[in-house]
Amino acid sequence: MNMKANPSWISVCHIDEIPMLGSRVVEHPSGNIAVFRTANDTVFALLDHCPHKGGPLSQGIVHGESVTCPLHSWNIDLKTGQARAPDQGCARRFPSKLEEGQVFLSL
Amino acid sequence: MSKPKLIVIGNGMAGIRTVEELLLLAPHHYDITVFGAEPHPNYNRILLSPVLAGEQTFDQIVLNTVDWYAENHITLHMGKAITQIDRIRRVVVADDGSETPYDRLLLATGSTPVILPIPGKDLNGVLSYRDIYDTDTMIHAAKTKQTAVVIGGGLLGLEAANGLMLRGMAVTVVHLGHWLLDRQLDVAAGKLLEKSLRERGLTFLLGQSTAAIIGNAAGDVCGVRFSDGTEIATDLVVMAVGIRPNTQLALAAGLHCKNGIVVSDALQTYDPRIYAVGECVNHRGTAYGLVAPLFEMAKVAANHLALMGYGQYQGSILSTKLKVTGIDLFSAGDFMGSDEAEEIVLSDPAGGVYKKLVIKDDKLIGACLYGDTLDAAWYFKLLRDGRNISDLRDHLMFGESSVGDAGVAGQSRVSGMQDKDEVCGCNGVCKGTIVKAINEQGLFTVDDVKKHTKAASSCGSCTGLVEQILMNTLGTHFQETPKTKAVCGCTDHTHAQVRQSIKQHHLLNHAQVYEFMDWRTPNGCATCRPAVNYYLLSTWPHESVDDPQSRFVNERVHANIQKDGTFSVIPQMKGGVTNASELRRIADVADKYAVPLLKVTGGQRIDLLGIKKEDLVNVWADLGMQSGHAYGKSIRTVKTCVGSEFCRFGTQNSTQMGIDLETMLANMWSPHKVKLAVSGCPRNCAESGIKDVGVIAVESGWELYVGGNGGIKTEVAQFFCKVKTADEVKEYSGAFLQLYREEAYYLDRTVHYIARVGLDYVKAKVVEDAANRQALFERLLYSLDGLRDPWAERIAGKAKREFIPIKVIA
Ligand SMILES: Cc1cc2nc3c(=O)[nH]c(=O)nc-3n(C[C@H](O)[C@H](O)[C@H](O)COP(=O)(O)OP(=O)(O)OC[C@H]3O[C@@H](n4cnc5c(N)ncnc54)[C@H](O)[C@@H]3O)c2cc1C
Ligand code: HEM
Ligand code: SF4
Ligand code: FES
Numbered sequence: 001m002n003m004k005a006n007p008s009w010i011s012v013c014h015i016d017e018i019p020m021l022g023s024r025v026v027e028h029p030s031g032n033i034a035v036f037r038t039a040n041d042t043v044f045a046l047l048d049h050c051p052h053k054g055g056p057l058s059q060g061i062v063h064g065e066s067v068t069c070p071l072h073s074w075n076i077d078l079k080t081g082q083a084r085a086p087d088q089g090c091a092r093r094f095p096s097k098l099e100e101g102q103v104f105l106s107l
Numbered sequence: 108m109s110k111p112k113l114i115v116i117g118n119g120m121a122g123i124r125t126v127e128e129l130l131l132l133a134p135h136h137y138d139i140t141v142f143g144a145e146p147h148p149n150y151n152r153i154l155l156s157p158v159l160a161g162e163q164t165f166d167q168i169v170l171n172t173v174d175w176y177a178e179n180h181i182t183l184h185m186g187k188a189i190t191q192i193d194r195i196r197r198v199v200v201a202d203d204g205s206e207t208p209y210d211r212l213l214l215a216t217g218s219t220p221v222i223l224p225i226p227g228k229d230l231n232g233v234l235s236y237r238d239i240y241d242t243d244t245m246i247h248a249a250k251t252k253q254t255a256v257v258i259g260g261g262l263l264g265l266e267a268a269n270g271l272m273l274r275g276m277a278v279t280v281v282h283l284g285h286w287l288l289d290r291q292l293d294v295a296a297g298k299l300l301e302k303s304l305r306e307r308g309l310t311f312l313l314g315q316s317t318a319a320i321i322g323n324a325a326g327d328v329c330g331v332r333f334s335d336g337t338e339i340a341t342d343l344v345v346m347a348v349g350i351r352p353n354t355q356l357a358l359a360a361g362l363h364c365k366n367g368i369v370v371s372d373a374l375q376t377y378d379p380r381i382y383a384v385g386e387c388v389n390h391r392g393t394a395y396g397l398v399a400p401l402f403e404m405a406k407v408a409a410n411h412l413a414l415m416g417y418g419q420y421q422g423s424i425l426s427t428k429l430k431v432t433g434i435d436l437f438s439a440g441d442f443m444g445s446d447e448a449e450e451i452v453l454s455d456p457a458g459g460v461y462k463k464l465v466i467k468d469d470k471l472i473g474a475c476l477y478g479d480t481l482d483a484a485w486y487f488k489l490l491r492d493g494r495n496i497s498d499l500r501d502h503l504m505f506g507e508s509s510v511g512d513a514g515v516a517g518q519s520r521v522s523g524m525q526d527k528d529e530v531c532g533c534n535g536v537c538k539g540t541i542v543k544a545i546n547e548q549g550l551f552t553v554d555d556v557k558k559h560t561k562a563a564s565s566c567g568s569c570t571g572l573v574e575q576i577l578m579n580t581l582g583t584h585f586q587e588t589p590k591t592k593a594v595c596g597c598t599d600h601t602h603a604q605v606r607q608s609i610k611q612h613h614l615l616n617h618a619q620v621y622e623f624m625d626w627r628t629p630n631g632c633a634t635c636r637p638a639v640n641y642y643l644l645s646t647w648p649h650e651s652v653d654d655p656q657s658r659f660v661n662e663r664v665h666a667n668i669q670k671d672g673t674f675s676v677i678p679q680m681k682g683g684v685t686n687a688s689e690l691r692r693i694a695d696v697a698d699k700y701a702v703p704l705l706k707v708t709g710g711q712r713i714d715l716l717g718i719k720k721e722d723l724v725n726v727w728a729d730l731g732m733q734s735g736h737a738y739g740k741s742i743r744t745v746k747t748c749v750g751s752e753f754c755r756f757g758t759q760n761s762t763q764m765g766i767d768l769e770t771m772l773a774n775m776w777s778p779h780k781v782k783l784a785v786s787g788c789p790r791n792c793a794e795s796g797i798k799d800v801g802v803i804a805v806e807s808g809w810e811l812y813v814g815g816n817g818g819i820k821t822e823v824a825q826f827f828c829k830v831k832t833a834d835e836v837k838e839y840s841g842a843f844l845q846l847y848r849e850e851a852y853y854l855d856r857t858v859h860y861i862a863r864v865g866l867d868y869v870k871a872k873v874v875e876d877a878a879n880r881q882a883l884f885e886r887l888l889y890s891l892d893g894l895r896d897p898w899a900e901r902i903a904g905k906a907k908r909e910f911i912p913i914k915v916i917a
Contacts, residue, residue, distance in 0.1 A: 013913050021630060021656040025912040032912070039630050051415055054132070056672040059660040061633040068633030070660040070668050072561055075633075086548070086559045088417045105915075 009097065009104040015041060018103070023058040023067070028107065033094060034058035035103060036078050038065060044078035045096040045105050051076075051089025110138045111210040113412065114199055116189045116356065118143025120152055121385025121401040122215030123171055128409030130179055136413060139181045140207060142199070145238055146186035148173050153398060155242045156430045159270030165239060192360035194378055211412060214357060214368060214376070214383035218350040218396070223258070227320030232328035233344045236267045245345065249274035252342035256280075256331050258317050260287045262429055264347035268309055269431045271345070279310040279339060281317055281331070291427045291438045295454065296461050296477040300429075300436060303459065312339075320344055352387045352394045367394040372419045374408040384408045391422055399423060426487050437483040440473035440490045441465055448472060453504050462504060469497045482506035488526045488539065494546075530572050531562035538576060545580045553577065595634035597626050602852035606642050615643065615651045631657075638853035641740065644776055645848050648890040655906065661738035664909060665897045666723055674723060675716040678732035679773070682747040682765035682785075683711025689732060696729045710737065710744035710782070724910050727898040734898045736774070740854070743782045745769040746794065750787035750804070759804035761787035764833055768802075771837055772844070774894040775887075778851040778860070781844065782816070796824050799847075799857040800840045805829075809836050813843055813869070814861040822858040825866055828874045842873045842880040845887035 018024045018037040025048055026033040032048040034057045042065070048058045055071030065078045075084040081093040095106040113129075115122045118141050126139060143149075147169075154168040176183040184201070191200040198206045220235035222228055232248070234241055248255075249271055257268040260282030268278045280287075286297030287304070301311060312333075321330040321338065330340045352367035363369045363377045367389025374382050374390075384404040386396055395401065400423035410418030426439035444450045448467040453460070458478070464486070465473035470493050474486040485506065489496060496503060524530070526539025544550055544559045556573050557563050563570045593599050600608075605624065614620050620639050621631060631639065636657035643651040655663045666674035680689070693713055697705055703717035712735055718726055727734075736742055747765030751757030765785040775781070784793040785802040795801030801812040801824045808831040815824025830839055846869065851860035861869060873880050901910075 010915055012915055017908060017913075019656055019908070024908065027912045027914050035913075051417075053670070054672075055670075056668075059664075059668060059672070061636060061659065062656065063630050063632045063636065064628055066632075071670065073633065089415055090417070107915075 009106050012103050012105055015043065015098060015101050015103055018043070021062045023060075023062060025056075025058045026105065032056075032058070033105065033107075034067075035096065035105070036062055036067060038062065038078070041098070043096050043098050043103050045094040046076065046078065046081050047092040047094075049091060050074060051083055051091050052087065057091060110136065112208060113137035113139045113211045113213065114207060114209040115139065115141045115213045115215060116192075116199065117215035117217055117385070117387070118145065118147075118149050118183070118185065119215060119217050119385065120149065120170070120398055121217070121405060122213060123149040124402055124405040125213060125215065125384050125408045125412070126179075126181065128405050129412050132409055132415065133413035137211070139179075140184070141176070141181055142184045142187050142189050142201060144186070144188035145240070147239060148176065148183070148185065150239065152238070153430070155236075155239065156266035156270060158239075159242050159245060159267065160273045161270075189356060192356060192381075194360055194381075197380070210380065212381045213408065213412070214381060214387060215385045216353040216356060216387045218386040218394075219353045220346065221349040221351050222346060223317065223348060225317060225319050227322055227328070228346075230320055230322040230328045230344075231326050232342060233320060233346065235346050236263055237350075245271060245343075246274060248343050249276050253277060254279075254341045255343040255345065256339065256341040257345045257347060258331075259347035259349070260284065260311070260313070261290065261347060261349070262288065262427065264345070265304070266430055267345050267347055269304075269307075271343075272308055276343070277310070278308075279312060279341070281312045281315050281333075283314070283316050285314050287311070287313075288427075288429070288436075291429075291442075292436065292477070293443055293463060293475050295452075296436065296438075296463070296475050299456065299459060299461055299477050300434065303434060304431075350386065350396055352389065354387060357383070357387070365389055372407075372421060373411050373416075374404055374420055375411065382408050382412065390420065393422065395423065395425070397425055397427075399425065424491050426483070435480040436477045437480040437487075438473075438475040439483075439487050440471075442473035442475035444473065451504050464503060466496065466500075469495050471496055471503070485525070492526075492539075492543065492546075530576065531560075536560050536562040541573065541576050542580050545577060551577070594638055595632055597628040597631050597635050598624060600624055602638065605639065606646065606852075609639075609642050609646050613647070615647055617643070617654055617657060633659075637662075637740075641776060641778060641853050645890070649893070655909075662740070664720065664723065665734055665738065665901065666718065667738040669716065671717075673717045673719055675714050675737075676718050676723065676726055676730070677708060677710075677712055677714045677735040677737035678730050679735040679769070680712035680732075680744075681769040682745055682762050684747075684762060684766060685713075692730055692732070696726055699729065700726055708737070708744075710735075711746050712737075712744060721910055721912060724901050728902045732898075733773070733896045739776065740779050741777055741781070742769070742772040742775040743780050745772075746782070746784040746798070748786045748792035750785075754787055756790060757787035757804070758806050759787055759809065759833075761785040761793065761802075761804050764802065764804070764809075764836060765793075767833065768837065768840065771841065771888075771891075773891070774896065775844070775848075775891055777844070777848050778853050779856045781847075781857070783840070797821060798824060800824075800843065802836055802840070808832070811836065811839055811843075814858040814866070816856055816858055825861070827866075827870070838880065838884050839873060841887045842883035843869065845883040845890075846872055848887070848890075849883075 012026050020037055021039055023034050023036045026035055034046050034048040036044045046057055048056050050057055050069040052072055052074045055069040057067050057069055059070040060067040066075045068075050074087045076091055081091040083089045097104050149171040151168045151170050157163040188202045189199045190202050198208045200206050220237050234244055255271045255276045255278045257264045257280045260280050268280045272278045286294045287301050288297055316334045317331055318334045319332045323329045328344050330338050332338045354364040354368050357368045358364050368376055368383045368387055370376055370383050370388045370390050374384055376383050385401045403423055404420050407418035407420040429436050444465045448465050451464045453462040460478035463475045471489045476483055524538045528538050530536055530538050541560050541562050548559055550556050553573050563573045594602055608624055614623055637659055640654055640657040644653055661667050666676055668674055700722055702715045706714045708714045745765040745768045747762045750761035751759055768783055781799045783800045784795040784798040786793040786795045787804050789803055791803055795803050797815040797817045801815055803810045810829050811827040812824035813827045816822050830836055847857055847860050
């Protein structure tokens, strides 16, 4: 079955439950997911696992549309999950959307 | 959910190294099963020669014990060979008929020794040299037989011959080439080697090709015949004429092979589910026969197996060493030279030393050393880096110690460092990595280096070393970090300007700062936000708003993040003094939360490591102690010694002094961490000499020292002043710290601050100007007044969401 063709959205929380320029962790059996909120209330979701050495991205500092990993300061693009140059790597991203203040993820 | 299955075929050096690298990256991603034809766990094949020579035992060369596999939940099948890969059904079939399914397969089947297709090759007593079985057979044979012939004068052949000789046999080495190690040495070095091996008792027949092995009626070896018709008698023949990638299994499974299993730069075979590493592969036309390339391959293959997908293997440059004790030889690159290349040769046959360096286009392209290999690593690095050596030329032959020291005291430390020496201990960055980044990416400043290599980007104590490396590498191109540099890429303003604006224009939050100072980014970055946050808090205490999202995780959650994402909890223990009740509670917490490690820190208190984030608040509540602030740019500890209450040397009550200082400074944020110590006499057991503020008691009062710290660059604190009473200790040290809090740039330790403004300035402000001192002290007390213990606040419910993960009921 192709999951992408038919995304099943799961409601995770209200946006107010995520600090602005911050993140919350959504527990998931195949690895925790970090849900980020930017200054203009866009939400993004990445696997909570830095492409460098697996640091918890949810604990990093969020700025613009990036998060800085707390362990060795890689900058990860929230939109794509790609590490910003000069580092190379990618954190898995999950589709997310915001509807009437409610945050949805597609896992 | 069941995990994907990874099967490794080949329990040898390349396969298991890949598994080790994989476990580092993605410890729980796969169910791993390993099949190995040999009835042993993974051992260090290159150390078979010392085993044969009687210098080591098998147990000493085992790399991964059977327990290691169990601890890492790896299913290990020893002594079980895989006979077939069914790529359609995705199963492997073992020699006992069992089938095991896979999602990913790693081939690491190594290579097989070449057996010359000559008559007699199957006789008893004809061996090859590849594994521990061969080695044991040789050791056994040496006990009952007298003579041996080793066919092949390469690395393996010579190591085998040497081992058999040490085990008491008379050994003849037969070699087709005209000098020994003709693939690794030039003729001059080869002849020197031959001479010294002859002196040890080996016999050589060079330029000889073996035509047949002769057996007796019982089917045992009894001699060897050469193509010129001559014969010699022998009881044992060891063939060491080369290796061939072991591709049997891959070929049968229809994988593309050409002198090895053909792999991409990702170590992937033509079947995307199947990876291959080690001697069995052919990468860009080369099949390797040494371990260094295998280790590089392992890193890349693991990166892809861990689904990271960006590692790239681009081939390796090799170097050679012969492991015959007492013989030093080394070669690398294109050591034979050619018409276009120049050679520098140093030859001292009497002393048994020969060195040849091959240079082309101002680069070292090859080296061949015999007798003196001290500088082998240095040459190898020059060669691999392809560094321009025109400046070193005159000294090149005399080795690394003869170059690099420009006569500037501070620089010799860096030039004396090898490329593999670590510069940044926090991020594990070696000198070589930094030099390479500087050269290849055109870096000019310490900030560039931080960004590209991570060196000096954590605790910063190696910044000086990095600066020296820049200087050495760039020479005149080096640009000293401007003292007035911008805070970060988000702005052109300096730390001083940001601070000044916040003060002058009464800016009270981040948005105001970014707007007023025309920040280029909407909300800064991970470098400027914490700095701005500190400047706001320290300039406008009780007025500005602390922004937790602008703090590094440790200061946001009031615990120290560890590499696995858990946290450490260090409760305050003023002056290092505790009591039975606190210890009992710590013990209870350790039991209740199954704390993996309890440790006494260097700051005289107890660290509970490995606490899960969601347990932090409960742990704090159960401890009933205050935060030790061991995680922040803040007051850390005040270390004390026993002092006059008990110690026979003590002149003052240093323990109480420490407790009082720590009480006074509780919850103090600062530009960087601040550590204090109080010693009860000049014996200085609390190490006051390396603290931001160090206090040493003397008969007539207290001496104050400032600006010390430990670290890679230990800084000894400088004498500040002498005072009479305990209250004066508090006032003087408090005023000094407040001056530092108000004027130092974010992430400057006291030593950096003092270096910038000068100790005399600090003394003028604090020691000589009593009114200013009191004003500073009052501002400190005002800033700290009413601050609550952050743990207590969170136990009472503050920032609750920070600690609770969201659970999805799917
Ligand atoms: C005596 C000796 C000395 C050496 N000295 C040096 C040295 O000084 N420096 C250096 O760099 N290199 C040296 N080497 C070479 C080095 O040991 C090899 O490069 C390295 O061990 C290769 O690793 P690998 O994992 O590719 O193969 P191996 O370590 O050979 O591992 C392959 C394993 O796969 C198993 N296997 C094969 N087929 C199957 C199957 N179908 N099913 C299950 N298992 C299978 C084999 O039994 C073997 O255990 C030396 C080698 C020898 C023999
Ligand atoms: C070089 C950069 C340094 C870094 C990045 C660093 C980092 C840290 C960290 C992260 C901790 C907390 C450990 C934990 O809670 O898990 C810590 C504690 C400590 N460090 Fe360092 N440190 C550095 C240098 C030093 C130096 C030079 C010294 C002393 C010579 C030192 C002495 C201590 C002590 C004594 C503690 C325990 C503190 C306490 O009890 O509060 N550190 N350090
Ligand atoms: S022990 Fe402390 S200072 Fe040393 S490396 Fe670990 S965290 Fe850093
Ligand atoms: S783990 Fe994220 S930067 Fe190292």
